[in-house]
Amino acid sequence: MITLQHYLVLSAIVFSLGVAGVLLRRNALVILMSVELMLNAANLALLGFARQLGDTTGQSLALFVMTVAAAEAAVGLALVLALFRGRGTVNVDEVRSLRG
Amino acid sequence: MSNLVSFGYIVPELLLGAMAVILFLLSAMRRRNLLRKTIFPGLAILGLMAALSVLVNRTSGGIFGGDPGCISGCSLFFGLLATDPLADFFRILVISATTICVLISIGSPALPKGRTGEYHGLLLVMCLGMCLLSAANHLLMVYVAMETVSLCSYLLTGWDARKCRSREAGMKYVLFGGVASGVMLFGMSLFYGLFGDLSFQGLHLALQGSGALSGAMGQWAATLSVVFMFAGFGYKIAATPFHMWCPDVYEGAPTPFTALLSVGPKAVGMALILRFFYSIFLFPGSMETVIGASGQIPWLLLIGIVSAVTMTLGNLAALVQNNVKRLLAYSSIAHAGYILMGVTAGGQEGFEAVSLYMAVYLIMNMGAFAVVSLVEKASGSEELQVFRGLGKRAPLVALVMTIFLISLAGLPPTAGFIGKLYLFAALLERGGFWFLMLALVGVTNSVVSLYFYARVLKSMYMEKADTDLPTIPIRNPAAVTATALSFATLFLGLFWQPLATAARWSATLFH
Numbered sequence: 223m224i225t226l227q228h229y230l231v232l233s234a235i236v237f238s239l240g241v242a243g244v245l246l247r248r249n250a251l252v253i254l255m256s257v258e259l260m261l262n263a264a265n266l267a268l269l270g271f272a273r274q275l276g277d278t279t280g281q282s283l284a285l286f287v288m289t290v291a292a293a294e295a296a297v298g299l300a301l302v303l304a305l306f307r308g309r310g311t312v313n314v315d316e317v318r319s320l321r322g
Numbered sequence: 323m324s325n326l327v328s329f330g331y332i333v334p335e336l337l338l339g340a341m342a343v344i345l346f347l348l349s350a351m352r353r354r355n356l357l358r359k360t361i362f363p364g365l366a367i368l369g370l371m372a373a374l375s376v377l378v379n380r381t382s383g384g385i386f387g388g389d390p391g392c393i394s395g396c397s398l399f400f401g402l403l404a405t406d407p408l409a410d411f412f413r414i415l416v417i418s419a420t421t422i423c424v425l426i427s428i429g430s431p432a433l434p435k436g437r438t439g440e441y442h443g444l445l446l447v448m449c450l451g452m453c454l455l456s457a458a459n460h461l462l463m464v465y466v467a468m469e470t471v472s473l474c475s476y477l478l479t480g481w482d483a484r485k486c487r488s489r490e491a492g493m494k495y496v497l498f499g500g501v502a503s504g505v506m507l508f509g510m511s512l513f514y515g516l517f518g519d520l521s522f523q524g525l526h527l528a529l530q531g532s533g534a535l536s537g538a539m540g541q542w543a544a545t546l547s548v549v550f551m552f553a554g555f556g557y558k559i560a561a562t563p564f565h566m567w568c569p570d571v572y573e574g575a576p577t578p579f580t581a582l583l584s585v586g587p588k589a590v591g592m593a594l595i596l597r598f599f600y601s602i603f604l605f606p607g608s609m610e611t612v613i614g615a616s617g618q619i620p621w622l623l624l625i626g627i628v629s630a631v632t633m634t635l636g637n638l639a640a641l642v643q644n645n646v647k648r649l650l651a652y653s654s655i656a657h658a659g660y661i662l663m664g665v666t667a668g669g670q671e672g673f674e675a676v677s678l679y680m681a682v683y684l685i686m687n688m689g690a691f692a693v694v695s696l697v698e699k700a701s702g703s704e705e706l707q708v709f710r711g712l713g714k715r716a717p718l719v720a721l722v723m724t725i726f727l728i729s730l731a732g733l734p735p736t737a738g739f740i741g742k743l744y745l746f747a748a749l750l751e752r753g754g755f756w757f758l759m760l761a762l763v764g765v766t767n768s769v770v771s772l773y774f775y776a777r778v779l780k781s782m783y784m785e786k787a788d789t790d791l792p793t794i795p796i797r798n799p800a801a802v803t804a805t806a807l808s809f810a811t812l813f814l815g816l817f818w819q820p821l822a823t824a825a826r827w828s829a830t831l832f833h
Contacts, residue, residue, distance in 0.1 A: 230515075237508055244501050253497050260504030264511045271515035279520045280511070283462045287507060290469045294500060297473050301480045301492040308486055314497070317490050 229270025237263035250305070250312040254298045261291045328398035331380075331405045334373035334413065335453050341369025342446035349439020363424050366442035370421045370449070374414065381410050395832025397459060401521040404459035404597070404832040411677055411828030412456035412593040416586050419684050420449040422807070423582035426692045426800040431699055432482050432576035441481065445582070448474035452586050456593040459601075459832065461510045461520040464594060465503075468558065471587055472499050479575040479583070491574020498567035499557065506554020512547035516540065523833075525602045529616050541618045548619055552628075555598070558591035559658045562632040569639075572651035577698055578800075580647065581691035584654045585684045592661055592676055597831060599625070600668065606833035626666045626760055633659025633767045640774045646694055647704045649774060650687070653730060656771060657683055663764050664745045667757065671748035673829035674822070675741075681821060682729075682741035682814065689807035690726040692800055693719060700794045709778060711787035716794040719801070720782045722808040727775040729811045732768050737814035737821075742768065744822075 236259055243256030265284045272280030306312050329336070345365055395406030403409075423445060427433060433441055451470030458464045476499060480492020514520055516535075517528035535541050557564040572580045603616035636656030643649040661683070664676035694704050696719060701708040712720040729738035742764075749761040795801070814821055 233511075240504065244497075250493060250497065254500065257497070257500035257504050260501070261507060264504065264507035267508065267511035268514060271511065271518075274515075275518050277518060279462070280514050283465065283510070283514075283520060286462060286466055290466065293473055294469065294496075294503075297476050298496045298500065301476060301489065301496050304480060304483050305489045305493045308489055314493075317493070319486050319490055 226270050226274045229266060229273075233263045233266040233270065236260075236266065248313050248315050250302045250314055251299075253314065254295065254302070257298075258291060258295065261287055323396050323398050323400075325399055328403070331396075331398050332403070334377045334417070335450050337373045337376065338369055338417075338446050338450040338453070341365060341372075342443045342450065344369075345439050345443035345446065349437070349443065362438045362442045363428050366424050366446060367421060369446055370417055370424070373449075373453075374417045374421070377410060377414055377417065381407070381414075394830050397523070397832065398457075401523060402460045402463045403454065403457045404522075405457060406832035407828045407830040408593060408597065408673070408677075408832075409457035411824065412589055412680070413453045415589050415681060415684055416449055416452040416456065419582055419585045419589070419688060420445055420452075422688050422692075422803060423578055425803045426581060426688075426695055427576075427578040428799045429699075430576065430578045430695060430800070432485075432488075432578065432695075434482065434484065437481075441478070444474045444478055445579075448478070448582075448586070452590045455590040458594065459522050459597070461514070461522075464598075465507060465510065468506075468554065468594075469503060471558075471590070472503065475583055475587065478579045479571055481579065482576050485574075487574040488576065489574075491571045494574075495567055495571045502554050502557035502564060505550050506557075509547045509550025509553070512543060513551065516544055516547065522598065522601045526606075526613070526833075529602060530613050535618050544619050548621055549624065551598075552624060555591055555595050556628065559588045559595070559661075560655050561628050561658050561662065562635045562655070565632070565636070565655045565658075568655055569648050569651040572654070573645060573647045577647065577691060577695040577704070581688045581695070584650070584687055584691065588654070588658060588661075589680045589684065592665065592680060595625070595662075595665055596673060596676065599665075600673075601831055601833055622666060622668075625662055626756065629659050629662035629666055630760055630763045631659075632656070632662065633764065637767050637770045637774075640771070643774070644706045645704060646697075646706055646709060646778060647691075649706075649778070650690055650694065653771065653774070654687060656767065657687070657730075659767070660742065660745060660764060663760055664748050666760060667745075667748035667752045669748070669752065670826075670829050671744075671751045673831075674825045675744040675748040677828040678744050678818075678821060678825035679741040681825070682737040682811075685807050685810050685814070686726050686729040686736070686738055689804050689811065690723065690730065692804040692807065693723045693726065696794055696796075696798075696800055696804065699800075700792045706778065706781050707788065708791060709781045710785045711782075711791065712794075713783040715787070715791060716796070718796055718805070719794050722804050723782065724779060725808040725811055727778055729815070731772050731775045733772075735812065735815045737811045737818065740815060740818040744825075 240256045240259035268280040268284045451467050455467035458467050476496045479495050482488035517525050519525050560568040603612050605611045633656045636652050640652035664672045698704045729736035732738045732742040749757050
């Protein structure tokens with residue numbers, strides 16, 4: 223029997239993986255993928271809660287999140303591609319013309 | 323309110339969306355360049371003015387007046403949106419800000435010539451998103467509207483694909499923004515799990531029972547989810563510790579767009595924070611008494627600390643900047659801190675102060691960026707060196723910039739002084755030791771901020787230019803806009819009563 227706890231633990235693990243990826247990896251593409259992980263973790267928690275509460279609002283939010291995440295990935299990839307064309311790198315540590 | 327009736331209240335948004343579609347379609351057609359140069363800004367301004375006039379007409383009870391029983395606020399689309407004076411005030415602000423942005427974009431070299439149609443279309447979509455966000459009354463709507471604003475601003479930040487700086491800023495913005503929205507969404511999912519609803523009214527009802535949060539575990543989970551959601555809100559208004567993107571993005575983005583970016587998202591972020599905290603956690607009608615379980619979530623403390631830290635960090639970092647765009651970026655972070663003082667104060671006075679300061683901040687900050695855009699256009703850079711001797715080369719531009727800087731520093735007789743006065747008055751009105759301490763931090767910060775605004779003044783008037791820097795043409799829309807904004811800054815510094823009346827009207831929240 224899969225309970226709410228299982229959903230939440232999995233969601234917390236996926237979210238932590240996403241945060242770790244954002245903090246530790248330096249490749250812009252991998253960071254974008256980690257952001258997707260974070261969004262999916264939130265989706266998982268939403269769906270788990272929606273099932274437990276017997277309420278569909280959480281599920282509808284999860285649907286919207288998936289759509290918006292696709293749009294965000296498109297915009298993010300376009301910007302990373304533009305950067306790669308100019309610099310030949312997608313490493314965020316090597317991109318540093320803006321400094322305070 | 324049912325869907326069909328609700329449509330009558332989002333006519334401004336519908337107009338903006340329709341005009342954006344027209345702009346995208348027109349720019350897909352291949353036509354002569356001559357036509358393109360003037361038609362796109364013209365159409366964008368037409369759409370914005372139509373939206374603005376419908377909005378102003380409704381708020382003053384004209385033909386778009388809607389249901390008279392809805393003066394103090396109604397929910398639209400079964401609770402997704404709310405229409406109330408707060409939403410209308412901030413919608414008027416962001417539509418005006420977008421109009422100013424279109425005006426100072428005309429002829430800016432930072433924008434590629436071939437893509438004017440898409441640029442204006444995206445500006446209108448961003449304005450649409452900001453309008454929706456200032457009326458969002460449901461966490462689903464908050465997320466969708468916030469992403470609409472974010473996606474457009476990522477693209478417009480990286481718009482000048484010829485420049486490394488612009489591309490780099492776009493990428494940094496999309497990475498930081500993605501992380502912030504991910505964290506916010508995770509917070510929303512926890513909040514949903516704890517209280518079983520996403521609409522603000524439903525959450526309000528769920529929180530009313532004092533037993534809604536059972537035990538220390540529930541309290542921790544609720545606090546954590548509020549902190550996570552605040553990460554998303556704080557990222558929009560560039561509050562510490564979610565401000566890291568701000569200087570890089572402001573510096574890299576095309577300057578006319580930076581002007582909008584520094585004002586629009588910040589304004590709607592403030593509206594969202596006011597609406598979220600004050601309509602969920604407080605008794606309807608009262609602006610100070612918290613309901614049942616929300617007393618266990620230290621949200622007011624959170625906002626107060628963020629406010630103090632934000633203004634201190636912003637001002638200290640601005641002291642050492644040599645790029646004027648970057649300096650203004652840090653100054654805008656500090657201003658987010660000042661405005662959060664009003665949010666902390668809450669109550670009628672706090673709401674009024676936030677609305678008033680936001681309007682004043684819009685005028686002076688967009689004006690300052692308009693001047694930076696002019697200088698950048700003439701001399702190709704926005705470092706502090708190119709401002710040297712501006713008082714001799716271009717007396718009018720230097721004078722206009724002086725007015726904006728004095729206003730940003732909060733000195734009389736400018737609008738910035740009135741704005742700060744209302745913020746501090748709201749805090750003092752609230753009383754209490756910690757509120758007074760916050761006011762003290764605010765005053766200290768205002769004094770510190772004098773130094774870096776004065777540095778720009780010194781550069782303009784006291785220092786001689788190294789080389790022969792060009793003069794600055796003033797017969798263009800951007801210069802005229804900047805001058806008009808400087809008049810508004812001075813005028814509102816002397817006759818602020820109309821704005822104060824509007825701000826008082828805006829301090830009504832739908833419950």
